[in-house]
Amino acid sequence: AQKVTQAQTEISVVEKEDVTLDCVYETRDTTYYLFWYKQPPSGELVFLIRRNSFDEQNEISGRYSWNFQKSTSSFNFTITASQVVDSAVYFCALSEVGNFNKFYFGSGTKLNVKP
Amino acid sequence: DTEVTQTPKHLVMGMTNKKSLKCEQHMGHRAMYWYKQKAKKPPELMFVYSYEKLSINESVPSRFSPECPNSSLLNLHLHALQPEDSALYLCASSETGYDTGELFFGEGSRLTVL
Numbered sequence: 001a002q003k004v005t006q007a008q009t010e011i012s013v014v015e016k017e018d019v020t021l022d023c024v025y026e027t028r029d030t031t032y033y034l035f036w037y038k039q040p041p042s043g044e045l046v047f048l049i050r051r052n053s054f055d056e057q058n059e060i061s062g063r064y065s066w067n068f069q070k071s072t073s074s075f076n077f078t079i080t081a082s083q084v085v086d087s088a089v090y091f092c093a094l095s096e097v098g099n100f101n102k103f104y105f106g107s108g109t110k111l112n113v114k115p
Numbered sequence: 116d117t118e119v120t121q122t123p124k125h126l127v128m129g130m131t132n133k134k135s136l137k138c139e140q141h142m143g144h145r146a147m148y149w150y151k152q153k154a155k156k157p158p159e160l161m162f163v164y165s166y167e168k169l170s171i172n173e174s175v176p177s178r179f180s181p182e183c184p185n186s187s188l189l190n191l192h193l194h195a196l197q198p199e200d201s202a203l204y205l206c207a208s209s210e211t212g213y214d215t216g217e218l219f220f221g222e223g224s225r226l227t228v229l
Contacts, residue, residue: 035217043203045158045220091157101146101209102171103218105157 002027004094006106013082014114021077021109023092029053033095034068034075035103040088048090051075082113118142119221121206127227128196136191136224138206146170147189148207148218149181158205164189165211196228 003026013019025034036048049059051068059066063080079086092106119140128134138147146165150158163171164183178200180192189206203225207218 037220043205043223043225045205045207045218047217047219050217101148101163101216101218102160103158108155108157 002029002032002094002096002104004092004104004106006090006092006109008109009107010110010112012112012114015084016081018078018080019082019111019113021079021090021092021111023075023077023106025073025075025092025094027094027096029096031097033097035093035095036066036075036077037091037093038088039091039108045091048077079111082111084113084115087111087113119206119208119219121204121221121224123224124222125225125227127229128193129229130196130198132196133192133194135193136204136206136226138189138191138221139187140208140219141187142208142219143186143210144208144219145186145211146209147183147186148209149189149191150205150207150220152203152205152223154202162191193226196226198228201226201228 005024032053034051037045038048039045049066056068065078067076089108089110091108093103095103122137148163149161151161152158160173161175162181167183178195182190203223205223206221209218210216
């Protein structure tokens, strides 16, 4: 069965600190997709990244970077030089192939960035 | 601005009321979704429509009735709800529903059942 675990319920940092959000997943599929979404207080889930199971290259986008390691079934997300606007709940998700894009969300990590 | 528009943003209803939530997207996507999100919880899938056909119903009670009039519109009809149905209802869309592409979410409709 598919499962996504985000063990960190809430993290608080001071602005300009780096912070890593952990995501561990379980799946029996060999082909799958992993996602990170940001949910600010407004409610909308904002797409951040998609990674397929065959692409283990790390990715950097501005202050955001992602570390995908199949060997440990992890897809961690790092924010460098955090800002107050980064405060939100972040969800990691796993998607099956060919099942109407069914997403399995982790429980979310609430990030508080203090000035 | 989000490309998935949901109305109303807030809704308060009694247990005997009938109301509807509406969702619209103009990205040409052919799959649309309803998710329910309780406070401090992840979104839970309720329904998936792919090419205007109901493809997934996650055993949602019949007091929730989805409708997909066309590929751009998705409604959720509400009747005889319970207080525990109070939640944020999120609509999402994706290109086809088979492509494992990202979901595009609306800002949600926050429902309170009295």
